[in-house]
Amino acid sequence: MRTLCASTLIGEFFVIGFAGLVAMQTAGLPATTVWAVSGTAMVLSVLLCGMLSRPGAVQTGWALQIGLIASGFVVPVMFFLGAVFAALWWASVHFGRKVDEAKARFAAQAAAQGSDAA
Numbered sequence: 812m813r814t815l816c817a818s819t820l821i822g823e824f825f826v827i828g829f830a831g832l833v834a835m836q837t838a839g840l841p842a843t844t845v846w847a848v849s850g851t852a853m854v855l856s857v858l859l860c861g862m863l864s865r866p867g868a869v870q871t872g873w874a875l876q877i878g879l880i881a882s883g884f885v886v887p888v889m890f891f892l893g894a895v896f897a898a899l900w901w902a903s904v905h906f907g908r909k910v911d912e913a914k915a916r917f918a919a920q921a922a923a924q925g926s927d928a929a
Contacts, residue, residue, distance in 0.1 A: 812863065812903070812904060812907025812908050812910065812911050813863045813864060813907070814907070815902075815903035815904075815906065815907040815910075816859075816860075816863050816869075816872065816900070816903045816904060816907060817860040817863060818903070819896065819899045819900050819903045820856045820857070820859050820860050820872070820875075821856070821857075821860065822896070822899070823856045823875070823879065823896050824853050824856045824857055826879075826892055826896065827849055827852045827853050827856065827879070827882075828849065828853055830849065830882060830886050830888075830889055830892075831845050831846060831848075831849030831850075831853075833886050833888075834849070834882075834885050834886050837886070838885050838886065840885070852875065852878060852879070855871070855875055856875060859871060859872055859875070869904055872900055872904075873900070876893065876896060876897040876900050877897075879892070879893035879896055879897070880893030880894060880897060881893070
């Protein structure tokens with residue numbers, strides 16, 4: 812799960828940065844405000860990559876997805892991109908857990924076969 816979720820978060824890092832550039836040019840907001848919000852979200856997305864195995868990381872990722880969708884009020888295309896990344900986040904969590912379960916099952920089978928041979 813960590814690999815899939817981290818890939819999604821790194822993609823979001825870049826999208827948030829580009830959305831910040833667009834917001835700075837078109838929304839009429841001060842650059843400090845735009846980069847305080849965008850920078851915080853970018854740092855959060857990178858920090859979450861390293862914290863995915865900790866409790867609450869997936870829920871924090873969902874909060875980031877909601878924030879990404881809500882940024883559509885400033886940069887309208889972010890409604891669409893936020894929804895796309897929310898779908899990617901769901902797929903990363905859902906299928907990542909399935910992969911983790913399959914790996915654990917195969918490891919248990921390999922351990923059982925190894926103990927039978929001894």
